[in-house]
Amino acid sequence: MRRSYWGFVVGAVLAAIWISFGFMSLILIIIAGLLGYIAASLTGSKEDLEGFRSQVNRVLKQDK
Numbered sequence: 001m002r003r004s005y006w007g008f009v010v011g012a013v014l015a016a017i018w019i020s021f022g023f024m025s026l027i028l029i030i031i032a033g034l035l036g037y038i039a040a041s042l043t044g045s046k047e048d049l050e051g052f053r054s055q056v057n058r059v060l061k062q063d064k
Helices: 003-021 023-043 046-059
Strands: none
Touching: 003 023, 023 046
């Protein structure tokens, strides 16, 4: 499946959650997902950790 299709599916699911449960539930689900992603990245393989660090550096504009 192409990346753009995954983006569409994720967006549609988030919209359905927002409509059915409300905005606050959507925010809590996103925060829980981000925390799970961070935990998985930090406890995963060395490649996962390096990928996570590079993404954080890119977001914080601290590229080498």
